[in-house]
Amino acid sequence: MSVFQDSGFEHQFLDSRLRQGSYRVDPTVSKPNIVFITVDMISPDCYFTSRPLAQVIQTPNIDAISAEGTSFCRTYTTSPLCGPARAAMFTGMHPPYLTNGERALCGSQVDLQVDDVIFQDYLKAEGYILKHAGKCHVGVDKFIRTFGENVHAWDRWGPPVVDDDRYLDYLDHLNVQPPRYRRELVGLRTDKQTPANSFGGWIEQTDGADFPKEAHYSAFLADLTIRQIKAARRQEPGRPFFAQLDFFDPHQPYSIPSGFEKRYEEIKSAITLPASYTELQANNILPDNPIYALYRKYWGMYDEDTVIDYIAAHLLQVEVVDYAVGRLVDYLKSEGLWDDCVVVFSADHGDMNGRLGMADKGVYFQPDIFAIPLYIKAAKHTMPVMKKIETVCSALDIAPTLLAAAGIEKPAHMEGSNLLKVASGGEKEPMVQVFQTGMHVGMNFGAAIRLEMSGKEWFYGYNASTGYQELYDVDADEQVNLFYEAVGLAMRPELIRKMAEVLSTDVRWRGYWASFRLHNMEYLPDDTGADMQMLKPA
Structure with a gap:
């Protein structure tokens, strides 16, 4: 049941009776x-x-x-x-x-x-x-x-x-x-x-x-x-x-x-x-x-x-x-x-x-x-x-x-x-995608991001359970962890900075951020006033 129209869109509800689940639909689209x-x-x-x-x-x-x-x-x-x-x-x-x-x-x-x-x-x-x-x-x-x-x-x-x-x-x-x-x-x-x-x-x-x-x-x-x-x-x-x-x-x-x-x-x-x-x-x-x-x-x-x-x-x-x-x-x-x-x-x-x-x-x-x-x-x-x-x-x-x-x-x-x-040739909306692991055969919680650096596409993962970090050239057929190799060492400050931006700015990733900043403290700014507990009683 339509409620009102706005710029050609009709406002609808998933549950019209309770007015819950508002969404908009273009009635002209077949x-x-x-x-x-x-x-x-x-x-x-x-x-x-x-x-x-x-x-x-x-x-x-x-x-x-x-x-x-x-x-x-x-x-x-x-x-x-x-x-x-x-x-x-x-x-x-x-x-x-x-x-x-x-x-x-x-x-x-x-x-x-x-x-x-x-x-x-x-x-x-x-x-x-x-x-x-x-x-x-x-x-x-x-x-x-x-x-x-x-x-x-x-x-x-x-x-x-x-x-x-x-x-x-x-x-x-x-x-x-x-x-x-x-x-x-x-x-x-x-x-x-x-x-x-x-x-x-x-x-x-x-x-x-x-x-x-x-x-x-x-x-x-x-x-x-x-x-x-x-x-x-x-x-x-x-x-x-x-x-x-x-x-x-x-x-x-x-x-x-x-x-x-x-x-x-x-x-x-x-x-x-x-x-x-x-x-x-x-x-x-x-x-x-x-x-x-x-x-x-x-x-x-x-x-x-x-x-x-x-x-x-x-x-x-x-x-x-x-x-x-x-x-x-x-x-x-x-x-x-x-x-x-x-x-x-x-x-x-x-x-x-x-x-x-x-x-x-x-x-x-x-x-x-x-x-x-x-x-x-x-x-x-x-x-x-x-x-x-x-x-x-x-x-x-x-x-x-x-x-x-x-x-x-x-x-x-x-x-x-x-x-x-x-x-159809339009631009894709920007989105920060975070890749996560969890529990399967083993237990290993972690987060990863995809980023472009040095003309390549990279996949950078942080394993919160162990602190082990992974860096891969996405276009390589055989994926070799380069984080601890020379190329990874050269990229490490920038990688860690970019990951820090993602993990520290969204409450959903706070659990990863808590340990990521400790595992990589030497590469992050020395915030002497920062509370490492992240929460402080008033």
């Missing part, structure tokens, strides 16, 4: 259908064009979204962990918590609260029919409140393959039995012999028959999304739909179906071991940072063939996702929905993909686990747009961008920018 697709944990090896493996992987359907839209080539998430990264993406703000629920300490917040506002709430208020399939990992209570009782949102780190009723019914219709591993990859304990963590691998049916790719869980999620869109069009044909599809893949443990055997051989032949892995193996050492040493033990990637297979499996799993995305894209095109539909493809965070002898992600500051792809295909009538944008962007930009597509002005609390404007 509301396109929106499809929002995310993958879970994808290595930049798969989409950084400078990486050799990006020339090997085949993702024609994901590439189609990029080709018909805009690629934002320097995009980062705020956290390398699933739950916090998704919370930031949906709220448009830095995350309210820094751990996934599975490993959180008692008393830690791990979910969005039902009264937290996510961008989907605004779309719902503006008449969109909301649909969701796949992983949410921010608390199902919030998703049920926003998407409705029929939402298919599971709140765990791994997919509910064996206890998803709809998936089992899907397999029955295909006359396919549930999957089991035909060949499984495992890490090793420190004795380098005893099996430890599973990385997944290649799957077959429980009777040993080949497992068809059309029966894969990712294909099921794409099929479910198609059925949800069909339902939305039948339920209320005059209303636009917002369909969100959150894949678990290519997160390990991998589950590669039949039909990719030839691709496996082609990809494997193109892989060389990461230099950082080879160096660790040759010297038989653990990384010098305690948190890296901990993760190195956790993953147990002591066998070179396993590392190569892990990298190959990661790329293959992305190709499985691409196959599933293709089913959805084909449906949208066959129904005449593609041209005027806004389609966004992104990810929650990155993957180490064998670098430093590690898989997955962690609570440390390697740029590869903060980098994410971001492709935005606008509705046809908004063209033309720029094809590639090197401006640094954030997962925090996704929420205001999708709202802008529906004519909704960015709410005041959101921190990102409308990237549709940037894609």
Whole structure:
């Protein structure tokens, strides 16, 4: 219900009865259908064009979204962990918590609260029919409140393959039995012999028959999304739909179906071991940072063939996702929905993909686990747009961008920018993005910033738990910590000054500032009158 108009915008409320959740919308903007697709944990090896493996992987359907839209080539998430990264993406703000629920300490917040506002709430208020399939990992209570009782949102780190009723019914219709591993990859304990963590691998049916790719869980999620869109069009044909599809893949443990055997051989032949892995193996050492040493033990990637297979499996799993995305894209095109539909493809965070002898992600500051792809295909009538944008962007930009597509002005609390404007040649709003770690396999709280110095883009991280600091050349394929090297020593005063500006001027980062100023006191001004306790009783 409109309250009043101002400069062409109508003022609305998420809750009109209580006059709560004020926002503004341009009533002249037609509301396109929106499809929002995310993958879970994808290595930049798969989409950084400078990486050799990006020339090997085949993702024609994901590439189609990029080709018909805009690629934002320097995009980062705020956290390398699933739950916090998704919370930031949906709220448009830095995350309210820094751990996934599975490993959180008692008393830690791990979910969005039902009264937290996510961008989907605004779309719902503006008449969109909301649909969701796949992983949410921010608390199902919030998703049920926003998407409705029929939402298919599971709140765990791994997919509910064996206890998803709809998936089992899907397999029955295909006359396919549930999957089991035909060949499984495992890490090793420190004795380098005893099996430890599973990385997944290649799957077959429980009777040993080949497992068809059309029966894969990712294909099921794409099929479910198609059925949800069909339902939305039948339920209320005059209303636009917002369909969100959150894949678990290519997160390990991998589950590669039949039909990719030839691709496996082609990809494997193109892989060389990461230099950082080879160096660790040759010297038989653990990384010098305690948190890296901990993760190195956790993953147990002591066998070179396993590392190569892990990298190959990661790329293959992305190709499985691409196959599933293709089913959805084909449906949208066959129904005449593609041209005027806004389609966004992104990810929650990155993957180490064998670098430093590690898989997955962690609570440390390697740029590869903060980098994410971001492709935005606008509705046809908004063209033309720029094809590639090197401006640094954030997962925090996704929420205001999708709202802008529906004519909704960015709410005041959101921190990102409308990237549709940037894609049309406009300037991106300035934003200070802080990257944070927290609790995962280990506990390591810290903050990082991205900055440009000496003609390069740098990623500078401070680990509050240990005082260890990290500095990386973002454009390097192999990320080597340069903070303690000659280049880092030369840059250190300026790095510390810039970090101090960020941490000391926002109350949210006060916890990092408290120890950062002590660890780096010799590089900061000698404020003899400063109270190091930061608080003083009156």
